[in-house]
Amino acid sequence: MMRPPSCDKLQLKRGPWTEEEDAKMLAYVSKHGTGNWTAVPKRAGLKRCGKSCRLRWTNYLRPDLKHESFTAQEEELIIKLHAAIGSRWSIIAQQLHGRTDNDVKNYWNTKLRRKLMDRGIDPVTHKPFSQILADYGNIGGFSRSGNRNGSIYKDLKTAFMRKADPYAFLTTTTTTTIAAARPLLPPPQSTSPSFPNNSLSSKSNAGNNSLDLLTQLQAITTLVTEASSRNYNPEQISPDFFSQISSSSSSDVAQAVSPEPFSWRDFLLEEAFTQGDHAQEEKETHLGISSNTRPAITAHNKSQTIAGVDHPEGNGQIESAPLSSDSSFVEAMLGQERDTFMDFPDLIMEELLSS
DNA sequence: AAGGTCACCAACCGCAGCTCA
DNA sequence: TTGAGCTGCGGTTGGTGACCT
Numbered sequence: 001m002m003r004p005p006s007c008d009k010l011q012l013k014r015g016p017w018t019e020e021e022d023a024k025m026l027a028y029v030s031k032h033g034t035g036n037w038t039a040v041p042k043r044a045g046l047k048r049c050g051k052s053c054r055l056r057w058t059n060y061l062r063p064d065l066k067h068e069s070f071t072a073q074e075e076e077l078i079i080k081l082h083a084a085i086g087s088r089w090s091i092i093a094q095q096l097h098g099r100t101d102n103d104v105k106n107y108w109n110t111k112l113r114r115k116l117m118d119r120g121i122d123p124v125t126h127k128p129f130s131q132i133l134a135d136y137g138n139i140g141g142f143s144r145s146g147n148r149n150g151s152i153y154k155d156l157k158t159a160f161m162r163k164a165d166p167y168a169f170l171t172t173t174t175t176t177t178i179a180a181a182r183p184l185l186p187p188p189q190s191t192s193p194s195f196p197n198n199s200l201s202s203k204s205n206a207g208n209n210s211l212d213l214l215t216q217l218q219a220i221t222t223l224v225t226e227a228s229s230r231n232y233n234p235e236q237i238s239p240d241f242f243s244q245i246s247s248s249s250s251s252d253v254a255q256a257v258s259p260e261p262f263s264w265r266d267f268l269l270e271e272a273f274t275q276g277d278h279a280q281e282e283k284e285t286h287l288g289i290s291s292n293t294r295p296a297i298t299a300h301n302k303s304q305t306i307a308g309v310d311h312p313e314g315n316g317q318i319e320s321a322p323l324s325s326d327s328s329f330v331e332a333m334l335g336q337e338r339d340t341f342m343d344f345p346d347l348i349m350e351e352l353l354s355s
Numbered sequence: 356a357a358g359g360t361c362a363c364c365a366a367c368c369g370c371a372g373c374t375c376a
Numbered sequence: 377t378t379g380a381g382c383t384g385c386g387g388t389t390g391g392t393g394a395c396c397t
Contacts, residue, residue, distance in 0.1 A: 016365070016391080038382070054383075055366065090385060101385070106364050 013047045017056050021046055025053060025061055059102045066098030070107055078104060079112060083126040 017025075028044035034057060037050035046053060059065075070078075074096050081092045087108075089101035096104065113123040120129050 014367075036382080050382085051368095052366075058384095059365070087386065102365075105386075110363055 012041075012049050012052070014052070017060075021048070022056070022061060025056060029057060029061070059100045062100075064098055065100065070099075070111075074099070075107075075112065075115075078108060079116070079126075082108065082112075082123075 024044050024046055025040075028040065032043070034040065034054075037054040040046075040050055040053045041048045044053070048056075077095060078092055081088075081095060085091060087105070089105045089108075093099050093101040093104045116123040116126070121127065122129055122132055125132065
């Protein structure tokens with residue numbers, strides 16, 4: 001049974017905020033700070049639900065927010081982080097001073113996804129489309145029975161050859177992440193993975209081939225990460241690193257990996273880290289970052305938000321990683337992926353053959 | 356000029372984790 | 377231990393303005 005929207009219960013106001021409401025919120029918060037958001041609207045004289053107030057404050061009114069356009073530097077950082085951790089917007093936003101998860105998410109969905117596709121890169125996997133096609137070809141080549149698996153490559157190729165929008169099959173749905181695709185798969189402990197009903201083994205939907213292909217692509221990608229996580233070597237990654245990520249992880253992560261511990265590898269994607277590996281390694285060595293000393297990802301980040309909320313006038317209290325491609329956070333992550341990624345084509349083969 | 360389409364982004368939804376009585 | 381309330385989060389929706397036909 002669906003939970004009724006909380007704001008509906010009391011017939012509270014919804015929709016865009018007025019200047020008057022903003023002024024009330026600002027006045028209240030500057031005087032009392034935040035906390036106990038359910039009480040805020042009543043105390044501030046607003047006919048809004050607490051959740052709405054919290055969002056308005058967090059995403060718009062907070063004094064430490066930047067409202068100008070994203071810079072090229074921020075853009076690159078978002079892309080790198082997305083490649084590393086997927087759509088963990090709150091974590092990504094914490095690395096961009098003055099940006100909210102909503103900002104980053106919107107920017108990704110409206111600008112960066114398209115930009116990556118224009119560059120011939122799949123925004124979900126961060127791999128070149130050509131490589132995805134090649135991988136599909138390999139997978140399809142294993143099928144001798146002429147079943148659905150064997151037709152993937154052909155279908156995908158057909159989709160790519162469409163003149164109007166070669167990437168349409170990737171853009172016809174809303175943002176999809178590997179993490180989101182994971183629940184489609186059998187539990188991780190399953191020794192005999194099989195594709196979900198609505199993906200590789202499903203009947204082709206003649207009227208909606210693009211969506212069918214997308215689902216298949218998700219399943220493949222998911223399978224890759226599933227397979228890769230079996231080679232996970234916990235000694236390679238700092239426990240702190242995982243605990244921080246895990247503790248702030250979204251529901252899909254917790255759901256998908258249970259009962260196994262969360263694995264950073266679930267989100268590791270190859271393409272973003274193939275360039276400059278050696279330089280990165282040297283840099284990392286120079287900085288003294290080892291697998292055991294790599295900084296935890298968000299040790300300060302929760303306090304960052306809290307500081308911003310609890311001390312509305314105290315911008316100076318907000319601690320944030322510097323916006324820099326060589327921030328410790330990025331260093332830490334870029335250092336992780338390199339040595340933990342997998343030989344995925346072989347693993348795909350193994351998974352497919354064993355299913 | 357009018358209608359349609361697209362892009363952007365603020366706001367909402369619902370789930371899950373956390374806290375505390 | 378448990379359940380209610382609060383909060384954080386990612387995904388999604390819908391309003392609005394710009395652009396196109």
